[in-house]
Amino acid sequence: MERIIVVGNGMVGHHFIDQLIQQDKLGQVQVTTFSEESRLAYDRVQLSSYFSGKTADDLMMTSPEYYDEHGVQYFVNDKVIEVLPEEKIVVTASGRRESYDKLVLATGSYPFVPPIPRPEDKAAEENILVYRTIEDLEAMTKSGENSKVGVVVGGGLLGLEAAKALKDLGMETHVVEFAPRLMAVQVCDGGGAILRTKIEELGVKVHTEKNTKEIVAGENTRYRMNFADGSSLDTDMILFSAGIRPQDQLARETGLELGPRGGIVINNQCQTSNPDIYAIGECALWEGKIFGLVAPGYSMAKVTVDHIAGEQAKEFAGADMSTKLKLMGVDVASIGDAHANTEGALSYSLSDEARQVYKKVVTNAAGDRLLGAVLVGDADDYGNWLQLFLNDMPLPVAPEYLLVPSSEEGAAAAMGVDSLPDSAQICSCFDVTKGQICQAVRDGATTMGDIKATTGAATGCGGCSALAVQVMNAELENLGVEVSNDICEHFAHSRAELADIVRVKKIKTFEQLLSEHGKGHGCEICKPAVGSILATFWNDYVLKDDHISLQDTNDIFLGNMQKDGTYSVVPRIAGGEITPDKLIVLGEVAKEYDLYTKITGGQRVDLFGAQLHELPKIWSKLIDAGFETGHAYGKSLRTVKSCVGSTWCRYGVQDSVGMAILLENRYKGLRAPHKIKFGVSGCTRECAEAQSKDIGIIATEGGWGLYVCGNGGMRPRHADLFATDLDDVTLMRYIDRVLMFYVRTADRLQRTSVWLENLEGGVDYLKEVVIEDKLHICEELEQNMHHVVESYQCEWKSTVNDEKKLARFSQFINADEPDNNLQYVRERGQRRPATEEERIQTIEIVEAP
Amino acid sequence: MSELATETWTEVCRKSQLSPGTGVCALVKGKQIAIFWEGISDQIFALSNYCPFGKVNMLSRGLIGDFKGELMVASPLYKQRFSLQTGQCLDDESVSIPTYQVKIEGDAIKIAA
Numbered sequence: 001m002e003r004i005i006v007v008g009n010g011m012v013g014h015h016f017i018d019q020l021i022q023q024d025k026l027g028q029v030q031v032t033t034f035s036e037e038s039r040l041a042y043d044r045v046q047l048s049s050y051f052s053g054k055t056a057d058d059l060m061m062t063s064p065e066y067y068d069e070h071g072v073q074y075f076v077n078d079k080v081i082e083v084l085p086e087e088k089i090v091v092t093a094s095g096r097r098e099s100y101d102k103l104v105l106a107t108g109s110y111p112f113v114p115p116i117p118r119p120e121d122k123a124a125e126e127n128i129l130v131y132r133t134i135e136d137l138e139a140m141t142k143s144g145e146n147s148k149v150g151v152v153v154g155g156g157l158l159g160l161e162a163a164k165a166l167k168d169l170g171m172e173t174h175v176v177e178f179a180p181r182l183m184a185v186q187v188c189d190g191g192g193a194i195l196r197t198k199i200e201e202l203g204v205k206v207h208t209e210k211n212t213k214e215i216v217a218g219e220n221t222r223y224r225m226n227f228a229d230g231s232s233l234d235t236d237m238i239l240f241s242a243g244i245r246p247q248d249q250l251a252r253e254t255g256l257e258l259g260p261r262g263g264i265v266i267n268n269q270c271q272t273s274n275p276d277i278y279a280i281g282e283c284a285l286w287e288g289k290i291f292g293l294v295a296p297g298y299s300m301a302k303v304t305v306d307h308i309a310g311e312q313a314k315e316f317a318g319a320d321m322s323t324k325l326k327l328m329g330v331d332v333a334s335i336g337d338a339h340a341n342t343e344g345a346l347s348y349s350l351s352d353e354a355r356q357v358y359k360k361v362v363t364n365a366a367g368d369r370l371l372g373a374v375l376v377g378d379a380d381d382y383g384n385w386l387q388l389f390l391n392d393m394p395l396p397v398a399p400e401y402l403l404v405p406s407s408e409e410g411a412a413a414a415m416g417v418d419s420l421p422d423s424a425q426i427c428s429c430f431d432v433t434k435g436q437i438c439q440a441v442r443d444g445a446t447t448m449g450d451i452k453a454t455t456g457a458a459t460g461c462g463g464c465s466a467l468a469v470q471v472m473n474a475e476l477e478n479l480g481v482e483v484s485n486d487i488c489e490h491f492a493h494s495r496a497e498l499a500d501i502v503r504v505k506k507i508k509t510f511e512q513l514l515s516e517h518g519k520g521h522g523c524e525i526c527k528p529a530v531g532s533i534l535a536t537f538w539n540d541y542v543l544k545d546d547h548i549s550l551q552d553t554n555d556i557f558l559g560n561m562q563k564d565g566t567y568s569v570v571p572r573i574a575g576g577e578i579t580p581d582k583l584i585v586l587g588e589v590a591k592e593y594d595l596y597t598k599i600t601g602g603q604r605v606d607l608f609g610a611q612l613h614e615l616p617k618i619w620s621k622l623i624d625a626g627f628e629t630g631h632a633y634g635k636s637l638r639t640v641k642s643c644v645g646s647t648w649c650r651y652g653v654q655d656s657v658g659m660a661i662l663l664e665n666r667y668k669g670l671r672a673p674h675k676i677k678f679g680v681s682g683c684t685r686e687c688a689e690a691q692s693k694d695i696g697i698i699a700t701e702g703g704w705g706l707y708v709c710g711n712g713g714m715r716p717r718h719a720d721l722f723a724t725d726l727d728d729v730t731l732m733r734y735i736d737r738v739l740m741f742y743v744r745t746a747d748r749l750q751r752t753s754v755w756l757e758n759l760e761g762g763v764d765y766l767k768e769v770v771i772e773d774k775l776h777i778c779e780e781l782e783q784n785m786h787h788v789v790e791s792y793q794c795e796w797k798s799t800v801n802d803e804k805k806l807a808r809f810s811q812f813i814n815a816d817e818p819d820n821n822l823q824y825v826r827e828r829g830q831r832r833p834a835t836e837e838e839r840i841q842t843i844e845i846v847e848a849p
Numbered sequence: 850m851s852e853l854a855t856e857t858w859t860e861v862c863r864k865s866q867l868s869p870g871t872g873v874c875a876l877v878k879g880k881q882i883a884i885f886w887e888g889i890s891d892q893i894f895a896l897s898n899y900c901p902f903g904k905v906n907m908l909s910r911g912l913i914g915d916f917k918g919e920l921m922v923a924s925p926l927y928k929q930r931f932s933l934q935t936g937q938c939l940d941d942e943s944v945s946i947p948t949y950q951v952k953i954e955g956d957a958i959k960i961a962a
C-alpha cells in the first residue's frame with residue numbers, strides 16, 4: 001500500500017487527509033501526519049472567537065477518534081526535522097523515522113517579527129507576543145490579566161482582529177501601523193480613512209506611519225516603544241502582527257527549490273522540485289504568489305489528492321483573493337484589483353461620511369466589466385459584485401449606479417441568481433459552485449441543512465450562506481417545488497408570519513385569525529402556537545374564554561401533566577433565593593397533600609402528584625404565603641439561575657442574585673415560541689452556567705457581559721458573547737430587544753439557539769438589529785416588552801379567584817370523586833406512581849378471594 | 850354504535866357548564882367518558898376518557914381540532930390523535946377507543962352508556 005506522510009496538521013494538512021477520507025481513498029493508501037503543535041488541526045480562521053467565549057475544544061476540526069476510526073496515524077508534539085529524499089524517509093524531533101512514497105508538506109507559515117531591539121527576558125517572553133496558535137491565545141489571556149495597555153504592531157487584517165481581542169480582554173488598545181492607512185493591502189485611501197474613524201469610535205487608538213525603532217523598559221508601564229519620528233508609546237503588552245512568512249525551513253534543508261523571498265515553489269499539480277514531494281497551503285509558492293487564505297490551500301489539497309490518486313487531475317489555477325470580513329463590527333470587503341492597477345482601469349467611488357460608508361468599484365476602460373471593488377461600513381453588495389467579477393459578467397447598469405442601489409437604476413443592479421452561470425463559485429471555502437448546489441437540490445435537498453451536508457457549502461466562514469439560500473430556493477422554484485414553511489394544514493403561513501399578522505392587524509382571538517387567514521378547525525399544532533402569539537402581544541389571562549381551547553393541557557391546568565395524569569406544582573423562586581419561612585410553607589403543603597418533593601435542575605422545588613381537584617387548594621395556600629406560578633408548564637420564562645455573587649462570595653464582582661431576581665421578575669410573564677432560561681454569574685468563574693442559557697449574564701469589573709442563545713438539553717450550545725461592560729439599564733434594554741425579536745421571528749418550538757443558527761447573518765446580524773437598530777424597530781420592541789411587563793398577572797392567582805374557572809379542576813363534571821385508576825407505592829419516604837408490574841400485583845391481591 | 854337495549858340515557862351536565870373547544874369528563878355507571886364541545890361546528894362528542902397509549906384517564910384534557918377535515922382530539926401525554934366521530938386512532942390503525950351517543954335536550958347533555 002502506498003504510504004503518504006503529511007508534515008503539519010494545520011487547516012490545510014487536515015483538509016488533505018479529510019478529502020482522502022471523504023473520497024473513500026483510505027483503502028488504497030496509508031496516511032501518517034506529524035504536528036509540531038500539541039493538538040490536531042483546529043480552526044485558525046475562527047481563532048478570535050476564543051475571546052468571545054469559544055474554547056479550544058470548540059475550535060477543533062478533527063479528533064483522535066476520527067483519525068483512529070479511519071486508520072490515520074498521527075503524532076502531535078513531534079516536529080519533522082529532516083527529510084532524506086533519496087531514501088524517502090522523514091526523521092522527527094523525537095527520533096522517529098518513517099518512510100514514505102509521497103510526502104506532502106503542509107507546514108503553513110509563521111508570524112513575522114521585525115528585528116527590533118527589545119528586552120530579552122522571561123517577562124518579554126510572556127508579554128511580547130504573536131497571534132497564530134491556541135498557545136498564543138493562552139499567553140495573551142495570561143498577559144492580559146496583568147496588563148492595562150496593549151499595542152498591536154501591524155494594522156492589517158490580522159492586526160485588527162488582534163486589536164479586537166485585546167479590547168475584549170479589557171485593555172486600552174492601540175494599533176501601530178507602518179503604512180499611512182489601515183489594511184493597506186486590501187483597501188485604498190478613502191476606505192482606509194472611514195475604517196479608521198469607525199475603529200477609533202470603538203475606542204481603539206490608531207497610529208499610522210509609525211516605524212518602531214526600539215522597545216525599552218517603561219516607567220509606569222512595562223515597556224515604551226520608541227518610533228523613528230521621535231514619538232513614543234507606553235504599553236504593558238506588545239503583539240506583533242506584521243505579516244506572515246512561509247514555513248519553508250524543512251524544504252530548504254531538503255534542497256527543494258524556494259522562491260527568492262521564500263516559499264516552496266510548486267507547479268500546477270502542487271508538486272515541488274522533487275516530484276514525490278508536494279507542498280500545499282501557506283508554505284507553497286505558486287507563480288511567485290503565496291496565498292494567505294485558507295480557501296486556496298483547500299483547492300491545493302484537492303488537486304494533490306487527485307494527482308496522487310492518479311486521477312484526471314484538476315490543476316491548481318490560482319485563487320481569488322477577494323475577502324469580506326467584519327473587523328470589530330465593521331464590514332470590510334475587497335474584490336479583485338482594488339487599487340485599479342490594471343492598465344486603463346477606471347474607478348468610481350462614493351464616500352458617505354454621514355453613514356460612514358465607503359464604496360469603490362474598478363472597471364475596465366469600456367466601463368462594462370467589474371475588475372475590483374472596495375466596501376467599508378456596509379458590505380451588503382459584496383456577494384453580487386463578487387459574482388459579477390468572478391464570472392466576468394457584463395455590468396447590469398452603468399458603474400456609478402452600482403454605488404447607489406437605492407436609486408431606481410441601482411435597484412436594477414440587484415441581479416437574480418438565475419443569471420449566474422452554473423460554474424459560478426458560491427462558496428469559496430469549499431469551492432462549491434452554483435451547479436453543485438442545484439444538483440444537490442435536484443437530488444432531493446430542500447433545506448440549507450441538506451445543502452450543507454451534501455455539498456459542504458456554507459460550513460466554513462459562512463459568508464456565502466445568504467447567496468447559497470437564494471440559489472437553493474431559485475432551483476426549488478425551477479423544479480416547481482413549493483418552499484413551504486407553513487405551520488400546519490390550517491394556515492398557509494409560518495409562525496413568524498402569523499406573529500406579524502396578529503401584531504399588525506391587532507387580531508385578538510384564534511377564531512378571528514382562523515376565519516380571516518386560515519381554514520378548518522385548527523389542530524394541536526396551530527392552536528397552542530397561536531395561543532402563544534396572542535399571549536406575547538396582548539398578554540391576556542391565558543384561561544380567558546376566548547383562549548382556553550388553545551392551551552395545551554399543561555397550560556389549561558397550569559401544571560405539567562405527569563405520566564399518571566396528575567400534575568406537578570412549581571412555584572416561582574426567583575433567582576433561586578428563598579426565605580426559610582417560605583421553604584417551610586413548601587414543606588407543609590407538600591406534607592399535607594403527600595406530594596413527592598424534589599429540588600429541580602433549575603434551582604427551585606417541584607411538588608409532584610397533585611390531582612386536578614387538589615391543584616386550586618394547593619395553589620391557594622402557596623399564594624397566601626406569597627408564592628406565584630413558576631410557569632413550569634408554559635413556553636415562557638422558566639428560571640433565572642444565579643450564583644451567590646458579590647454578596648457572599650469572595651470573588652464576586654457584582655450582585656448576581658439581585659440581578660437574577662430583577663430579570664426573572666421582569667420577564668416572568670413573557671410567552672414565547674419555546675421556553676426561555678437565563679443564568680447570571682457574579683464573576684467569570686461562571687457558577688451559574690450562564691453560557692448554557694438562552695440569555696446568559698456574567699459580571700465583570702466593568703459591568704455585565706451579555707451572552708445570547710445558549711442551550712443545554714439535547715444539543716448543547718455555548719452562548720455567543722453579545723456585548724460587554726453593560727450597565728443595568730442597557731443590559732435590560734438589549735435583553736428586551738433580543739427576546740422580542742426572537743418571539744416575533746422564531747418558528748414554533750424553536751429555542752433561541754436554533755433560531756440564531758437559522759438567522760441569516762447570525763449573531764452579527766442580531767447585533768446590528770439590537771445594538772445598531774438596523775431595522776429601526778428597537779423602540780417598538782421595547783414598547784412590546786413594556787406592555788408584557790406591565791400587564792403581568794399570576795395566572796394561578798387569577799384562577800383561584802374565579803369560581804367558574806375552578807369548576808374545571810375536578811376529575812368529573814358530575815361526580816365528586818377522584819380518578820380510581822391512580823395507584824402509588826412509597827419509596828425513600830415518599831409517594832410515587834406504581835409501575836405496571838406493581839399495579840398488576842396490587843390488582844391480584846385485591847381480587848384474590 | 851347502535852343503541853342497545855341495556856343502554857339508557859343519563860344526563861351528565863348542562864351545556865352552559867362547558868366552554869367551546871374544550872372537553873370535560875363524566876362518570877357514567879363507573880365508566881369515565883370524555884365529552885367535547887367542538888365550537889366551530891357546534892357539535893358535542895362523547896368517547897372513552899382512557900388513553901390506551903398513556904394508560905391514563907385524561908383524554909378529556911386533550912386539545913381538539915381537525916386532521917385533514919376529520920375532527921379529532923390529541924392525547925395530552927404523547928399526542929396520538931383519535932377521531933371524535935369514530936374513536937379510531939389516526940396515528941395507529943390498529944387502535945380505536947369506544948364512542949358513545951350524545952343527545953341534547955334544552956341545556957341538558959345526555960349520554961347513552
Ligand code: SRM
Pocket residue numbers: 560561562568570598599600601602603604605606632638639641675677692693710711712713714715751
Ligand atoms: C423538573 C425538571 C427536572 C428535575 O427534576 O430537575 C425538568 C423536567 C422536565 N423537563 Fe427539563 N426539567 C428541568 C430542568 C431542565 C434543564 C436544566 C436547567 O434548566 O438548568 C434542562 C437543560 C437546559 C436547557 O433547557 O437548555 C432541561 C431540558 C429539557 C428539554 C430539552 C430542551 C432542549 O432545548 O433540548 C426538554 C424537552 C423540551 O422542552 O422539548 C425538557 C422537558 C422537561 C419536561 C417538561 C418533560 C415533559 O414534557 O414532561 C419535564 C417536566 C417536569 C415537570 O412536570 O415540571 N427539559 N430541563 C427541571 C425543572 C427545572 C425548573 O425548575 O423549571
Ligand SMILES: Cc1cc2nc3c(=O)[nH]c(=O)nc-3n(C[C@H](O)[C@H](O)[C@H](O)COP(=O)(O)OP(=O)(O)OC[C@H]3O[C@@H](n4cnc5c(N)ncnc54)[C@H](O)[C@@H]3O)c2cc1C
Pocket residue numbers: 007008009010011012013014034035036037044045046047048078079080081106107108109131132133158161247250280281282283291292293294295297325
Ligand atoms: C488570527 C487569524 C485569522 C485568520 N483569518 C482568516 C480568514 O478570515 N480567512 C482566511 O481565509 N484565512 C484566515 N487566516 C489564515 C488561515 O488561518 C491560514 O490560511 C490557514 O491556517 C493555512 O493553513 P495551513 O495548513 O497552510 O497552515 P497552518 O494552519 O499554519 O498549519 C501548519 C501546521 O504545520 C505545523 N508544522 C510546521 N512545520 C512543521 C514540521 N516541520 N513538522 C510538523 N509540523 C509542522 C505547524 O505547527 C502548524 O500546526 C487567519 C489566520 C489567523 C492566524
Ligand code: SF4
Pocket residue numbers: none
Ligand atoms: S431529563 Fe428527561 S426524564 Fe429527566 S426530567 Fe428531563 S425530560 Fe424528564
Ligand code: FES
Pocket residue numbers: 426427428429430457458459460461462463464465
Ligand atoms: S464561503 Fe466560507 S463557508 Fe462558503
